[in-house]
Amino acid sequence: MAGDAGLIVVSAVVLRDEAGRILTVRKRGTDRFMLPGGKPEPGETPLETAVREVGEELQITLNPDDLALIGVVRAAAANEAGFQVEGTTYRALSPVVADDLAAAAEIEEIRWLDVTVEPLPDDLAPMLVEQVLPMLLHMGAEG
Numbered sequence: 001m002a003g004d005a006g007l008i009v010v011s012a013v014v015l016r017d018e019a020g021r022i023l024t025v026r027k028r029g030t031d032r033f034m035l036p037g038g039k040p041e042p043g044e045t046p047l048e049t050a051v052r053e054v055g056e057e058l059q060i061t062l063n064p065d066d067l068a069l070i071g072v073v074r075a076a077a078a079n080e081a082g083f084q085v086e087g088t089t090y091r092a093l094s095p096v097v098a099d100d101l102a103a104a105a106e107i108e109e110i111r112w113l114d115v116t117v118e119p120l121p122d123d124l125a126p127m128l129v130e131q132v133l134p135m136l137l138h139m140g141a142e143g
Contacts, residue, residue: 006083011049012037013067014091014132015058017098021112024124025057028108032078034125035089035132036107046088058110059102066093070135078125087127091136 012035015023024033038053040046051062067090077083103110113121115133 004084008039008077008080008083008085010037010039010085010087011046011053012087012089012127012132013050013054013062014070014089014136015054015096016092017112018095019114020116021114023058023096023101024111024113024128025103025107026109026111026123027079027106030079030108032123032125033109033111033113033121034078034128035087037087037089047090050088050090056105057103057107059104060096060100062092067091068093070132070139073127073131073135075125075127075130078127085127087131089132089135 014035023036025036026033036054036057037050038057040049044052047064047067050067051064054060054062070089070091072086072088074084074086077085098112101110120129
């Protein structure tokens with residue numbers, strides 16, 4: 001939590017496969033898919049948090065030099081009613097190999113999202129749908 005009451009601070013990462021699909025994850029006990037990532041530990045930078053969280057959740061090691069900042073976004077929290085999430089969001093500059101990933105820690109399910117297929121699934125986190133996907137489309141990084 002940040003100093004703002006009702007604000008959850010996280011780091012998140014857009015990971016794509018060779019086909020341009022975006023990796024989404026669903027945490028145990030929840031029903032929304034979101035980007036991998038999570039909350040910082042004391043003293044961590046947002047980038048350090050992103051690398052650590054993806055490593056814990058997906059059992060892969062990201063190179064911080066391969067991550068580009070997309071931006072800091074806010075939206076309704078997917079799984080905590082009445083809270084907002086503030087996500088420092090990065091995108092990996094290189095694709096990941098799906099076979100290299102494994103759901104770990106609190107991740108119950110991994111799902112690849114093809115953003116060119118409409119409609120998008122209705123179980124995506126607000127931060128992803130309302131903030132990150134529009135930013136990626138605006139950047140021309142849709143696939």
